Amino acid sequence: MSGDYGEVxxxxxxxxxxxxxxxxxEYKVLLLKRSTTVLNNVWCYIGGGIEEGEMAWESAVREVKEETGITKVLLYTTNKIDQIYSPKENYIYVAPVFVGYVEEQQEVTLNYEHSEYKWLSFKEAIAMVSLLGNDEVLISIEKHFVMRNPSEYLRIEN
Structure with a gap:
């Protein structure tokens, strides 16, 4: 054994x-049903790529607007990450998770990436999400952002 190891x-x-x-x-969670080739027909929360020159939180604000039409969000970082191992490409994908509070009068207007949306209780959302780990993220958000007032140091001024 040479001591050299491969990396992921x-x-x-x-x-x-x-x-x-x-x-x-009651706080409800927005879930969207994907309608593209990536994760087609999967119920999940909002996700998207970071564009050149963007901070991660700026991408979050942009993705919310693009995917839902919602423009006013009180944004927080959760200190949680989504993570997925891709066996085909042999890498681990991680994404910081943000939480956004939306005013009651804001309506959802879906873009082409989704076919449906639902505002669900945490119990319903946890039962509906399909991706491994999404349930754990929702449990953490309920604990730290619904059952308690979130810490102000997690708030993102946008």
Whole structure:
């Protein structure tokens, strides 16, 4: 054995965003149904790529607008990451997860990437998400952003 080891690269080229809206005194989670070749028919929260020159949080704001038409979001970092190992390309994809509070009057207008959306309770959303780990992200967000007031040091001024 030579002591040389192969590596699995880690790539962070995208972001994930969970939107929350208070509906009838209960925070609901926005889930979107994908309609593209990537993750077709999968229910998930918002995700997208980081463009050249963008900070991750700027990508989050842009992706929310592009995918939902929502323009006003009170944005926080969650200190959580989505992570997926790609066996085909042999790398680990990680994405910082953000949470955004949306005002009740803001409506969702989907772009071509999604065919449906639903505002769901945390219990319903956790049961519906398909990607491994999304449930854990939602559990953490409920604990730290719904059951408690989020820490101001996590807030992103945008």
């Amino acid at each position: 690269p880690i790539k962070c080229t995208g972001v994930a965003i969970v939107l929350l809206k208070k509906i009838e005194n």
